[in-house]
Amino acid sequence: MKDYGFKIFRSCGVLLLLVTSWAWGNQRxxxxxxxxxxxxxxxxxxxxxxxxxxxxxxxxxxxxxxxxxxxxxxxxxxxxxxxxxxxxxxxxxxxxxxxxxxxxxxxxxxxxxxxxxxxxxxxxxxxxxxxxxxxxxxxxxxxxxxxxxxxxxxxxxxxxxxxxxxxxxxxxxxxxxxxxxxxxxxxxxxxxxxxxxxxxxxxxxxxxxxxxxxxxxxxxxxxxPGLSWIEDVWVRPGLAADFKHASVQVSVDIGGAEGIFNWILKDPSGNQIKSGSIGPSENGSGFQIAVEDPKLWWPRTHGDQPLYQLDVTLTDRNELLDSRSVRFGIRDVRPVLKDPQTSENRFRFDVNGKPIFMRGACWAPLEGMTHCWDTERATRLLDLLEHGQMNVLRIWAEGHIPPQEFYDECDKRGIFVWQDFMFGYNMHPSGEPQFDENCRLEIEGMIRMLRNHPCILLWVGGNENHMGWNFGQGTNPPVGLELFHKIMPAACAKLDPDRLFHASSPYGGKVANWPLEGDWHDYSTLKFVPEASVPLYASEVGRASAPSLSSMKLFLSEEELWPEGYSPAIRTPGRAAWPEMWQYCSVDGSWDKVGRVGDYCDPATAVELIRVLGMAHGEYLRDRIERERRGVPDGEADGNRQCWGNMIWRLNDSWPIIYWSAIDYYLEPKIPYDFVRRAYDPVLVSFERTQDRIAIWVVNDSPEPVSGNLQVKRLQFNGDLRGQLEKHVTVGPGQAKRCLVTTDLGPVYLRNEFLHATLGEREAVYLLTGERYLHLPNAKLTASAVGNKIEISTNVFARTVSLEMHEVTGAVFEDNFFDMVPGQKRTITVINPAGGRIVTVEALNAKPVRLRMD
Structure with missing residues (x-):
């Protein structure tokens, strides 16, 4: 390969350029x-x-x-x-x-x-x-x-x-x-x-x-490219402690001959605010831009996402040779690994001085048949992520790196990206020179490609690397350490020193997957894990469940879906209670990863089994997310949140499969999706139960204080009021408070009563025992369609009201699979009808209502 005169070196933290003389080329x-x-x-x-x-x-x-x-x-x-x-x-x-x-x-x-x-x-x-x-x-x-x-x-x-x-x-x-x-x-x-x-x-x-x-x-x-071109532009914004002054350090790498480059900085409205020019006789290609009163980039749950734009052009005698535009956000992200007050371990991110509870999901490859990118499919998933009230997405190490357009979207939407390097389960053969060099070039290329994006939260070595060795061998790994503890951190320190590097996910503590140091993956379906009810950061949590019936009909025949005479009754301990093809279209051992299906009535049809699996999945996620957002194990004192992140495994499916996703391969939200969406509400009202009491918490992960009257009612399923408590509460941003204890309501009947808490328009329903034990009355649902909205009401408690678009898959509703209290009315927007016109509204204890949308 020819040498076209591209030479760089660093001096005093600024990138300098040495060039050789060449005749000028034309525009790239x-x-x-x-x-x-x-x-x-x-x-x-x-x-x-x-x-x-x-x-x-x-x-x-x-x-x-x-x-x-x-x-x-x-x-x-x-x-x-x-x-x-x-x-x-x-x-x-x-x-x-x-x-x-x-x-x-x-x-x-x-x-x-x-x-x-x-x-x-x-x-x-x-x-x-x-x-x-x-x-x-x-x-x-x-x-x-x-x-x-x-x-x-x-x-x-x-x-x-x-x-x-x-x-x-x-x-x-x-x-x-x-x-x-x-x-x-x-x-x-x-x-x-x-x-x-x-x-x-x-x-x-x-x-x-x-x-x-x-x-x-x-x-x-x-x-x-002609004889002179732009190789790379690196933009490094830095914020002063008062967040009112920013300094943007820019490094430009030029290939080929020397040239003059001009730069223009535009504010988020597109107005030019600064400009400059650097000629071949000036010392280097690194420069700084001061920005006063910068508009700060926030995750979508806490503010706007203003993006500045730096335009760089390379010219010769007013002839344009090459150009590059970089959009970037000005924000400060500080990892907090020790609590400043208690010195306890933490895994928290403070953004622009504010502690942010990260709530989101892990991203699997878009499609299992190909690694080619599908923009429409990715956009629909990001829309569902936003609707799910999430602010972070983990790019899983066992897929592939999305293209630039994906990260551009996350920048614009305010979605943080937890970025894994592409090193999957277990350790790797580092220490072998050719392998190590290949990996080094890969890692450095990935950092250069993504480092300008404000959405990148941190770099992570891979998925379950140290943990994978520990699971298989029972020891901490003696091999592969060069990659995760030398090559990766050196590349990050050299090319992107302003972001946290975390050796793997999970990583930290006595063993790699330890809940009270670093991040933690949820294997509680398989083992008892000490201290895991509230980890510092849960980067994978979940259970297994099935897609909707309409989705399953797209990849299974009627006989495969529910063989004639099949019964899911469990008469042998440990037996998987689903048909043979359900197991084939799942992961080996996946029945061991379902939720508490014993809390629900025994299913006798495919539809009923789908519901039971989905409810067990959804209620598990709801309970775990609520507890982690409260921040302390049940019954412990409030005021010291130890958990600052929850990400479900996983957002999406690459193939039609029965497993841990919230959205199936056909882009239809599964039952657990709506449980997660409600549990991720920025202001959360939730119930905490110990052996001796039930309390109501308010968690405020919004940017503003929340005040109002917190009310809890003890109700029978037919609507009779048996007691009521009320208290005015104020909860500041980032706080979680135990606000009300229900002891004064007296004993609550397990099978025919429930608790209902409200704070303004927010509500929470608490059932005291498993669904199969409840004495539910027959509910009467009424429903009507007005434009793209469905209006629903009930006379008595309606258990798990669901909406389904008839004979289509991929429909999305504003809310779904929710309980309704006696006399309640709700209006649900149809976000995506997926081409359907007929909606069925039903509940566990109510006959279905079918209506046509206009």
Whole structure:
């Protein structure tokens, strides 16, 4: 590769640029190669490249056409070569894709001009790719998480002539079979040697036996930068202690020849507020911009998301050579790992001086069949995340890195991103030089790509790495430590020193998954965990449940969904009480991860089992989230919140599956989604029960104080009032208070009474025993549709009122699966009818009401 004069060094914390003299080029042009692509399965791992190039220049019927980016499975499905892998057991029928080698080809014309480099940029190759241009090898690539560029000036055809690009993808499964593990790494799975999505190699996300993908999953670009271009712009805002003054440090990396660059800073309204110019004779390309009275970026639950814009242009004699725009937010994020008053361990984030309770979810890959990005699908999930009253999203280490547009959206929406590096369960073979260097370049590239985004909350080494070793071996890991404790922290300190680096999730304490140090993952379905009722930060919590009936009908036949004569009765301890195909479309051992299904009536149909699983999932999440937001174990004194974050595992599904998500593969919220949404209300009213008393708490995770009359009623299910208490309360931002004890209401009957607390329009209902033991009267629901709203009322207590859009999947309602107290009226907005017009409203103890929307 030629040297185009790109040299940088650092001095006194400022990035400086040394340049060499070159003749000037023209304005940079970039072309995304989306058309004229074909793929073909290869019958050998040593193809004749010359013959393959000739064939690709005039593809015959052996080649399958496609736009890019696209991976092999989706192209085969488009051409009818495989059955839909989302349905039934079809995924197993196409698992052979990962055993084969594949050729991708593209024909494109050479760009104009004969000076300076011409780069081919590969933003996402999965994974083992050897690339040829016009029959000449230009690179070997082996990491799907890295972006690659190659100067191909010397391999291009003359201007305007065709070029043939061929990418040969080798079988990842064959690579893994051939891995020879050194003695110190014998305990690691072989796929750890390949920098490819960990989730591809198992059935954990839903496809059996696996979903090993191959191919181009991000853009391939032809980049003609001229003789001088902008490589990178790094913006580092810093806030003074009074939050009224900001200093924005900017570093610009320039490739090629020297040049003049001009910069303009625009405020969030688009008005120019500062500008400047730096010429080739000036000392370096680092500069600072002072901003007075900056508009601060907040998470969506606490304020607005004003974004400044820095425009940088590179010119020669008033001719534009290159430009770059960076949008950024000015905010201060301080990790608090020790309580300043008590010196107890904490895992809290203070934003612009305010402690913020993080509430959100873990993000699984959008789609299991491909790593290609789906903007519409991502947008719908982010909309549901917002509706779910969340302010943080964890990018899980076992998927892939989303594109820039995703982080742009999170910046604009005020959604913090807990960013894992892409290192999945268990440790990795660090200490091997080639592997370590590959990982270092991957990590540094990822930091450079994302560090300008205000949404990035922290960097995390990976998912369940130290914990995974501990679970399997019973000891803390002796291997892989170089990666998590040397390479990663060094990269973060060098390239983004203003953010916290956390070694893994979970990490901290006596063992990696310890609730009172660092973050914690919820394995309480499998084991008793001491001190885990209120961890410092719960970064994975959940239970398993099923999608809606309409969703399950899309991937299971009627017989698979509920075999004739099937009974879910449990007559053998430990038996999974669902049909065989439900288990097939789940994770091994997933029945051990369901909630307390024994609290509900025994199901006799698929619909009833879906409800029982969903209710057990939802009520578990509600109870855990409420307790964690109160911040102390039940019965302990208030005023010292030890928990400052809760993230459910997980937000979404990559495949149709019965597991821990809140939103199913078809983007329909599952039953637990609405329990989580209500538990994430910024101002939360909740009940706390100990052996001797029931108390009502108010938690205020809004930015403003909350005051009002807190009222609790003891009611029979038919509406008769048996007692009432009331107290005026004031709760400041970030506070959780035990406000009212219900002892003066006297003994409350377990089976035919309940408690109802209100604070303004906020309410909480408390049932004293499991649903199956309640003596519920028959309720009469009335419902009517007015525009996009459903008006509902009940005469007596209605247990779990639900709304369902008839014969469609993906419908979203403002609220769902909620209790209604006697005489209550509610109006529910239909947010997304998903093309449906008929709505069914029903409750456990009420006959369904069906109505048509206008």
């Amino acid at each position: 042009t970039t072309t995304t190669l989306t058309e004229n692509w074909h793929i073909m399965q290869l019958d050998t791992d040593k193809p004749d490249v010359a013959a393959l190039t000739r064939s690709a220049a005039s593809p015959n019927q052996m080649w399958l056409s496609s736009r890019m980016p696209a991976q092999v499975h989706e192209i085969l499905l488009q051409h009818g070569k495989i059955s839909d892998p989302h349905v039934g057991k079809n995924a197993a029928d196409s698992a052979w894709v990962g055993d084969k080698d594949w050729a991708y080809s593209c024909v494109f014309q050479s760009p104009a001009g004969d000076k300076g480099p011409v780069f081919l940029r590969f933003d996402g190759l999965d994974t083992l790719a050897t690339v040829y241009l016009n029959g000449i090898k230009i690179g070997d690539f082996n990491n799907m998480f890295r972006q690659y560029k190659v100067d191909v000036r010397e391999q291009l055809s003359p201007t305007g002539r065709d070029n043939v690009l061929v990418i040969i993808f080798s079988s990842p499964l064959r690579f893994i079979e051939q891995v020879v593990r050194p003695e110190r790494h014998k305990g690691l799975p072989k796929h750890k040697w390949l920098r490819k999505s960990h989730g591809d190699f198992s059935s954990y996300l839903g496809a059996r036996p696996h979903a090993v993908k191959v191919g181009v999953f991000r853009d391939v670009l032809l980049d003609v």
